[in-house]
Amino acid sequence: MKxxxxxxxxxxxxxxxxxxxxxxxxxxxxxxxxKVETQGAMGIENELTKADIxxxxxxxxxxxxxxxxxxxxxxxxxxxxxxxxAIKNPKAVFAKLG
Amino acid sequence: xxxxHAFIFPLPNGLHARPASHLEALxxxxxxxxxxxxxxxxxxxxxxxxxxxxxADLRHHDPSIITIDGPDxxxxxxxxxxxLRDEFPTVDEPLPPLPGATAMLALPRSLKAAGLKDxxxxxxxxxxxxxxxxxxxxxxxxxxxxxAQRATDPAAExxxxxxxxxxxxxxxxxxxxxxxxxxxxxxxxAHVSLIHDPAFLEKVAALIVTDKRTAAQxxxxxxxxxxxxxxxxxxxxxxxxxxxxxxxxxxxxxxLCGKCGSTTPQITGPTVCVADHLTPGQLLALDxxxxxxxxxxxxxxxxxxxxxxxxxxxxxxxGAPEAFVLLQPGQEVIVDANLGLLVAAIPEGxxxxxxxxxxxxxxxxxxxxxxxxxxxxxxxxxxVEVGANIASAPEAAVAVESGAEGxxxxxxxxxxxxxxxxxxxxxxxxxxxxTAQAAAxxxxxxxxxxxxxxxxxxxxxxxxxxxxFLGYRGVRFYADFAPLIHAQLRAILRASQFGPLKIMxxxxxxxxxxxxxxxxxxxxxxxxxxxxxPIETLPPLGVMIETPAAAFLIPEFAREIAFFSxxxxxxxxxxxxxxxxxxxxxxxxxxxxxxxxxxxxxxTTDAHAAEKWVGxxxxxxxxxxxxxxxxxLGFDExxxxxxxxxxxxxxxxxxxxxxxxxxxxxALQCATRSQVETLxxxxxxxxxxxxLLATDLLLAGAAQTKEEAIKELADAVFLAGRAPQPHLLEExxxxxxxxxxxxxxxxxxxxxxxxxHLDANTIAISRLAQGVVWGALDGxxxxxxxxxxxxxxxxxxxxxxxFAQLSRLVMRDEFRDRVRNETNTDALLAFLKQxxxxxxx
Numbered sequence: 001m002k003x004x005x006x007x008x009x010x011x012x013x014x015x016x017x018x019x020x021x022x023x024x025x026x027x028x029x030x031x032x033x034x035k036v037e038t039q040g041a042m043g044i045e046n047e048l049t050k051a052d053i054x055x056x057x058x059x060x061x062x063x064x065x066x067x068x069x070x071x072x073x074x075x076x077x078x079x080x081x082x083x084x085x086a087i088k089n090p091k092a093v094f095a096k097l098g
Numbered sequence: 099x100x101x102x103h104a105f106i107f108p109l110p111n112g113l114h115a116r117p118a119s120h121l122e123a124l125x126x127x128x129x130x131x132x133x134x135x136x137x138x139x140x141x142x143x144x145x146x147x148x149x150x151x152x153x154a155d156l157r158h159h160d161p162s163i164i165t166i167d168g169p170d171x172x173x174x175x176x177x178x179x180x181x182l183r184d185e186f187p188t189v190d191e192p193l194p195p196l197p198g199a200t201a202m203l204a205l206p207r208s209l210k211a212a213g214l215k216d217x218x219x220x221x222x223x224x225x226x227x228x229x230x231x232x233x234x235x236x237x238x239x240x241x242x243x244x245x246a247q248r249a250t251d252p253a254a255e256x257x258x259x260x261x262x263x264x265x266x267x268x269x270x271x272x273x274x275x276x277x278x279x280x281x282x283x284x285x286x287x288a289h290v291s292l293i294h295d296p297a298f299l300e301k302v303a304a305l306i307v308t309d310k311r312t313a314a315q316x317x318x319x320x321x322x323x324x325x326x327x328x329x330x331x332x333x334x335x336x337x338x339x340x341x342x343x344x345x346x347x348x349x350x351x352x353x354l355c356g357k358c359g360s361t362t363p364q365i366t367g368p369t370v371c372v373a374d375h376l377t378p379g380q381l382l383a384l385d386x387x388x389x390x391x392x393x394x395x396x397x398x399x400x401x402x403x404x405x406x407x408x409x410x411x412x413x414x415x416x417g418a419p420e421a422f423v424l425l426q427p428g429q430e431v432i433v434d435a436n437l438g439l440l441v442a443a444i445p446e447g448x449x450x451x452x453x454x455x456x457x458x459x460x461x462x463x464x465x466x467x468x469x470x471x472x473x474x475x476x477x478x479x480x481x482v483e484v485g486a487n488i489a490s491a492p493e494a495a496v497a498v499e500s501g502a503e504g505x506x507x508x509x510x511x512x513x514x515x516x517x518x519x520x521x522x523x524x525x526x527x528x529x530x531x532x533t534a535q536a537a538a539x540x541x542x543x544x545x546x547x548x549x550x551x552x553x554x555x556x557x558x559x560x561x562x563x564x565x566x567f568l569g570y571r572g573v574r575f576y577a578d579f580a581p582l583i584h585a586q587l588r589a590i591l592r593a594s595q596f597g598p599l600k601i602m603x604x605x606x607x608x609x610x611x612x613x614x615x616x617x618x619x620x621x622x623x624x625x626x627x628x629x630x631x632p633i634e635t636l637p638p639l640g641v642m643i644e645t646p647a648a649a650f651l652i653p654e655f656a657r658e659i660a661f662f663s664x665x666x667x668x669x670x671x672x673x674x675x676x677x678x679x680x681x682x683x684x685x686x687x688x689x690x691x692x693x694x695x696x697x698x699x700x701x702t703t704d705a706h707a708a709e710k711w712v713g714x715x716x717x718x719x720x721x722x723x724x725x726x727x728x729x730x731l732g733f734d735e736x737x738x739x740x741x742x743x744x745x746x747x748x749x750x751x752x753x754x755x756x757x758x759x760x761x762x763x764x765a766l767q768c769a770t771r772s773q774v775e776t777l778x779x780x781x782x783x784x785x786x787x788x789x790l791l792a793t794d795l796l797l798a799g800a801a802q803t804k805e806e807a808i809k810e811l812a813d814a815v816f817l818a819g820r821a822p823q824p825h826l827l828e829e830x831x832x833x834x835x836x837x838x839x840x841x842x843x844x845x846x847x848x849x850x851x852x853x854x855h856l857d858a859n860t861i862a863i864s865r866l867a868q869g870v871v872w873g874a875l876d877g878x879x880x881x882x883x884x885x886x887x888x889x890x891x892x893x894x895x896x897x898x899x900x901f902a903q904l905s906r907l908v909m910r911d912e913f914r915d916r917v918r919n920e921t922n923t924d925a926l927l928a929f930l931k932q933x934x935x936x937x938x939x
Contacts, residue, residue: 010837013850013886013898017905018842025909041852041888042898064837087842087909088875 003027003097004048005036005060006067009083012040019062019086026090039068048072058097062086100167101175106159107136108187113156115339115402116284118148119291120189123516124181127556130168132178137161147297148288152336153327173556183679205437206825207832208809212447218424218440220393220415223404227455228391228413228433230368232425235376235384240318241355247312255306259313262353263302266346267293278386280492281409285378285402293346298324314354321347338401345377363427365389370431374422378402386410391433393440395419415440447803454806458813458824465817469751470501470744480755482729484747485540485737487715491529494536497740501747505542506663506715506737507602508533510586511549519557520582526589534597541598543663543713544590545642546583546615548572548604558582567677572605573615580618587622591633599637602663607647612658615639642715644668649701656708664701664733666716670694689718690771690778695727699766702731713737722749723778729753730762788858790897791930794818796923799864799883804872808832808849811862811885819857820887826855827887841874844914848905850886859897860887861904861930865918882918884908900934907933 005023009015020036027034037048050072053059059078061067062085079096086093109117125132125145132145136154138161143154145164156162164182166174205214249255270290277283292298298320305316325340362383365371369388373380374395381392381403392407392414407414413435421440425431432441432452441448474484485506486497490513494505513521513529521529533542549555550563550571558579563569576583590599603615616639623633638660643649649669652662670689671678678687688694705712713735718724720738725746728736738746761777768774797814801807808831809824816824830853834840841847862885869879886901907913913933920926931937 011834011850011852013852013888013901014840014848014905015842017902018848018909021906021909038902040898040902042895042902084838084842084875 001032001058001097002056003032003034003058003060003094004052004056005034006039006048006063007036007083007086008039008063008065008067010064012042015064015083015087016040019083022087022090023060023062023093026094030091030094032094039063044068060086060093060097062093100165101171102166103164103175103179103182105162105164105182107156107162108158108182109189110158112158112336113151113154114336115148115152115288115292115342117186117189118151119288121151121181121186122146122148122291122295124177125174128166128168128170128174128177130166130171130174132167132174133165135163135165137163144296147295148291149295149297149324149327152339153297153324155336176562177556204829205439206809206828208805208828209437209448209451211803211805212451213445214441214448214451215445216441216443218418218421218442220418220421220438220440222414222435222438223416224392224408224412224414225436226391226411226413226433227452227459228370228435229452229456230370230388230390230431232427232429232431233363233365233369233371234422234425234427235363235371235373235380241314241351244314244318244351244355247315249306249310249312249315252306252310255311255313255316256303258354259302259306259316262313262317262350263293263299266349266353279409281405282382285406288402289342289346289378292342314351317347317350317354341375341377341401341403344375345379348377349379370433372421372425374419376403378406381406386412391415391431391435393418393421393433395422450802450806451809454800454809454813458817461817465819466744469748472501472747472751473503474747474750476729476750476753476755476758478754478756480729482733482750483713483735484743484750485713485715485735486740486743487737488533488740491532491536493740494533494542497743498536498538498540500740501743502540502740504540504735504737505533505537506713506719506735507665508542508544510545510547514547514549514555514558517557520585523585523589526586527592530590530593530599531596534593534599537597539597541600543600543602543640543661543715544637545602545604546573546576547586549575567671573603573611574605576615576618583615583618584622587619588626590637591619591622591626592631594633594635594637600640600661601637602640602642604642604665605644605668606641606655607645609651609654609658612639612641612655616658643701644672646673646697649697652701652704652710653708656705656710659710661711661713662701662705663713663715663735663737664698666698666714666718669697669716670718673697688771689721689724690774692765692768692771692774695762695765695774698731699762702733706732711735720746722746725749726753726758726761726778727765729755730758730760788818788820788860790859790900790936791861791927791934792818793923793927795860795862796926797862797864799866801864801866801870802868804870804880807864807866807870807880807883808835811849811864811883814862814864815856815860815885815887818860820860821856823855827851827853830855831885831887839873839875841872841880842908843874843876843878845869845874845878845881845918846884846908846914847872847874847880847882848884848886848908850888850901852888852890854890856887856889859889861885861901862887863917863926863930882914884917900936903934 007016007019016038020038023036024034035052038045053072059073059076061080062083064083081093133142134145134151135142136156141154143150164178267290270286274283274286301320301323302316305311305319321343325343328336328339365385365388368390370391371389372393376394389412392412394416413433415433415435418440430444473481475481483503485504486502487507488494488497488505489509550566590601606612626633640659640661641655642663642665644665673694676683676687678684702712711734714733715737719736720742765774765777795818799807799810801810809828812824812828815821821827830851831849834851835849840849864883866881869881872880874880916929
């Protein structure tokens with residue numbers, strides 16, 4: 001499955017990147033391909049392009065704050081979880097995506 | 099016709115006992131009547147009476163007049179004018195602010211969580227943590243039967259009073275030479291003046307004669323009168339002098355009637371002394387080795403009791419009256435004079451909190467002591483000697499403790515002032531020998547007598563001059579006072595066998611002056627040799643560069659003498675043609691003038707071209723802002739007031755010679771002082787910053803709770819010199835922790851914050867001996883805590899990238915295993931640096 005994700009936590013120092021790492025790691029185990037955009041203290045990194053979003057079969061928002069440019073994902077199949085959920089139990093997050 | 103001198107009262111705390119006793123020491127040398135008038139209130143006081151002057155209630159900026167009437171009024175006026183201008187404003191320097199001991203708005207989270215409940219607030223006046231058993235010192239009760247005394251013979255009573263007063267004055271004076279420190283000596287001196295005070299003596303005499311009182315009753319009555327005067331003063335500072343009068347009164351009553359009811363407890367173990375009022379005498383009567391803390395109900399922050407406690411580093415709180423009432427003798431308490439708390443109940447958590455605090459303070463003390471005693475070397479290995487400026491022998495030992503590597507100037511004029519005749523050769527020999535011995539092998543530059551018409555030395559009878567700063571002073575009067583200088587030279591030559599002394603000539607403008615002093619040194623040497631005291635090696639002779647003319651004769655001087663030292667205070671004054679005491683032009687006086695910097699550059703360049711040592715001993719030397727320029731100028735030594743040495747050495751350690759030299763080049767190109775000042779940002783001269791990670795940030799944590807773990811990390815960052823106020827860093831970490839726990843599972847937590855209470859971006863890791871409850875995602879205890887602390891103002895993304903990288907790494911099992919289990923701290927540091935791509939940082 002092709003997946004895109006966005007991670008964002010309140011300070012943007014730690015959990016944004018922990019969650020990104022956890023999602024990438026778990027996707028590999030589950031045999032998905034994933035691209036994770038981080039919205040942290042350094043701003044947006046690994047930004048999802050229009051093509052990335054078009055090609056994705058599902059979107060994961062692991063966020064505790066508003067996502068910047070959320071309208072980019074309008075009409076896509078998506079789920080939203082707290083950042084902590086993606087860190088604690090990433091497999092369950094992917095399972096939610098169905 | 100009486101002479102008058104009007105001035106604006108200069109001391110911020112008003113005229114209280116200490117400055118008044120300084121003034122009295124000068125006025126009492128003259129026979130003329132001298133009065134001090136407070137023009138705000140109209141009060142007129144005898145300027146030879148400390149108490150009368152205190153009663154005049156002079157406050158900061160009050161318009162004041164000194165009036166002098168009598169046979170020596172002209173000499174008295176000259177002396178007073180000079181004294182009031184040059185020295186008086188500095189006799190009551192305010193206490194430096196307490197670092198970190200500000201009253202807290204909120205208690206540290208870790209202390210509240212530790213179970214703190216029973217405590218009092220007080221105003222901290224000396225920082226630190228004191229831990230011990232309560233000893234209550236009660237008030238003074240009067241000797242029994244005092245009221246019932248009946249006087250029969252006024253002459254006999256007067257005799258008894260006079261005897262008691264003289265005996266106490268002599269006993270107090272005798273304690274001055276063995277005072278523990280300068281503050282204690284100053285308080286004792288102030289007490290001697292108070293005891294001798296004519297207003298006090300008059301009042302006692304009047305009560306004996308007119309009211310038929312006994313000596314003891316009269317002393318009590320006189321004290322009561324002056325205490326009432328002081329208590330009526332609008333100045334809190336003056337009201338605090340009450341304790342001094344009480345102290346003297348008690349001692350006099352004890353001399354006359356036997357022991358007063360003052361209870362000075364015998365203390366044998368660690369003790370916190372609690373009192374409503376405590377006189378300086380009561381404090382000094384305690385066994386200070388065991389005194390760990392002091393809590394005073396009503397003492398003000400500037401009472402002599404507090405000043406003494408501070409000079410001895412005893413953690414002290416004032417303004418805690420309920421403590422005196424509610425605490426029991428023998429009860430265990432903690433004085434937290436950093437937060438302003440008296441902790442009256444000590445549950446286990448609070449005990450642990452204060453054990454952490456004590457360990458932190460001990461580590462801090464050790465670090466600062468170590469820094470002070472280290473040589474001042476820049477990051478790129480350039481060494482500069484940091485010396486002390488002194489004016490008396492006892493200061494030498496204190497300066498050595500403060501980290502002085504030499505003595506850039508020993509100003510000898512203080513030895514000649516405030517006395518009836520010049521010190522003898524023998525007296526000076528003793529002083530210079532003691533200084534050389536205290537200097538313990540460090541070089542001491544003794545400046546030959548530098549005195550002029552502006553300094554009151556009555557026995558020299560210097561002529562009154564319209565402009566003493568351009569007149570008869572320094573080396574210029576040596577020819578007329580040859581025996582005086584001769585005695586000084588002989589004393590220095592003789593003392594030079596006790597250590598490397600050097601001789602410096604002041605106020606030089608031409609080569610002949612230097613040659614004449616050189617000849618005087620040779621004569622002194624010959625005389626001593628003839629008298630059987632040969633001096634094999636003469637102390638090196640140097641020139642103080644303080645006139646522009648001298649600055650341009652360095653190659654010529656260099657053929658005659660061994661070293662140079664730049665006196666920047668006078669040099670700037672003469673070079674810029676500014677009298678810095680003249681309010682109209684004082685703003686023009688500055689070392690940041692580009693022309694002045696170019697002059698300094700010429701001096702160091704010429705001195706080094708002649709292969710001569712060149713030091714600097716003006717106030718510029720103790721100014722951290724000037725330091726990068728002084729390093730860039732290549733001074734061999736920078737000398738300053740001893741208390742500044744630690745800070746300047748610390749600052750040198752953070753500088754780069756290469757950056758300082760580049761900065762100086764830029765400053766020399768500037769056209770205006772404001773351009774120079776813009777260059778001197780706080781970061782000037784420091785291209786290197788602290789690394790993100792260091793071994794002192796990798797802890798073996800002893801914490802048993804989350805609060806303790808965070809406190810331990812914040813304290814480690816503080817001890818590493820990265821966060822000046824650890825409790826504020828602690829609070830910033832907790833603010834983030836409140837959003838949700840940073841315990842992400844696997845026994846790991848990664849607290850983080852972005853805060854202005856941080857000097858350098860930091861990663862700190864604590865590996866705990868036992869896991870603590872963190873509210874982690876998986877509910878398990880946490881035993882590895884990684885703190886990411888980011889400066890609020892940092893816009894650089896480099897460190898943030900590393901934090902992000904670390905956040906990803908902790909998701910990997912093998913990384914966590916290594917961080918948890920690597921026993922060797924150096925290996926752990928190397929592993930982390932490698933993992934984060936920091937090998938070269």
